[in-house]
Amino acid sequence: MKLTLENITVAFGKKMVLHEISTVFSPQKITAVIGQSGCGKTTLLRTINRTVEEEGGRISGKLELAAADVLRMPTETLRKQIGMVFQQPIAFPFSIEKNLSYVLNYHFKLSKAERKARITQYLTATNLFNEVNSDLTVSANQLSGGQKQRLAIARALCAEPDFLLLDEPCSALDMENTLAIEQLLLQIKQAYGIVIVTHNLAQAKRIADDIVLMDSGRIIEHTGKKQFFSRPATELGRKFIQYM
Numbered sequence: 469m470k471l472t473l474e475n476i477t478v479a480f481g482k483k484m485v486l487h488e489i490s491t492v493f494s495p496q497k498i499t500a501v502i503g504q505s506g507c508g509k510t511t512l513l514r515t516i517n518r519t520v521e522e523e524g525g526r527i528s529g530k531l532e533l534a535a536a537d538v539l540r541m542p543t544e545t546l547r548k549q550i551g552m553v554f555q556q557p558i559a560f561p562f563s564i565e566k567n568l569s570y571v572l573n574y575h576f577k578l579s580k581a582e583r584k585a586r587i588t589q590y591l592t593a594t595n596l597f598n599e600v601n602s603d604l605t606v607s608a609n610q611l612s613g614g615q616k617q618r619l620a621i622a623r624a625l626c627a628e629p630d631f632l633l634l635d636e637p638c639s640a641l642d643m644e645n646t647l648a649i650e651q652l653l654l655q656i657k658q659a660y661g662i663v664i665v666t667h668n669l670a671q672a673k674r675i676a677d678d679i680v681l682m683d684s685g686r687i688i689e690h691t692g693k694k695q696f697f698s699r700p701a702t703e704l705g706r707k708f709i710q711y712m
């Protein structure tokens with residue numbers, strides 16, 4: 469399922485933050501969004517899941533998930549189809565199991581056995597199941613930062629989204645946990661479209677299929693990773709690579 473943006477413009481009051489963004493995010497790929505601080509990366513993600521509207525941002529243009537009109541979709545459907553994971557991992561102060569069953573119960577009517585099977589599936593996919601010795605009664609508060617971030621990803625997956633948006637999910641993590649998240653994204657990308665905002669160009673190089681480079685609220689390059697790192701089309705792209 470593709471995510472298509474056509475002439476997307478976002479404004480807070482009179483302040484224009486995104487300008488006429490037209491692009492397509494592909495399924496089964498990791499797209500890394502890079503750019504200087506303040507260029508609109510987070511706003512782009514928050515436009516896709518429409519949380520900018522909650523802060524008074526106005527979106528105009530066309531945003532489609534397959535043929536569905538995202539800008540007119542009921543919020544509940546939108547939250548189910550497009551998941552988001554934030555920079556600071558959010559773990560609800562419940563057991564690991566309840567962190568996931570909460571989302572599963574919200575979106576699906578499942579038997580106890582089905583719910584348990586899905587919880588095991590997502591915790592296994594995020595490599596948490598073995599780490600907690602299958603004891604899902606452990607409080608999420610007791611997990612490390614990296615484990616909490618993987619729990620947040622597992623929770624997002626519980627909604628069975630088509631797209632997963634991640635806003636600098638590794639910036640609060642050490643190298644080992646960062647690599648664990650990267651491995652996880654590479655493992656699961658076959659089933660989702662993944663869009664990740666990252667300040668870490670080396671991370672983009674390690675895991676992305678496509679690169680989106682933003683500047684002053686615009687996408688100035690959206691290209692395959694190899695092309696971007698060998699022949700960037702813009703001066704800013706060249707600067708980024710030199711900086712690496």
Ligand SMILES: Nc1ncnc2c1ncn2[C@@H]1O[C@H](COP(=O)(O)OP(=O)(O)OP(=O)(O)O)[C@@H](O)[C@H]1O
Nearest residue numbers: 480483485503504505506507508509510511512523
């Ligand atoms: N709620 C808001 N109200 C007004 N302006 C906003 C709001 N949210 C974001 N902006 C503005 O939008 C612009 C882009 O911000 P955004 O956070 O998307 O950039 P970014 O590229 O993610 O930055 P960083 O890399 O520093 O996280 C900034 O000028 C910011 O001040």
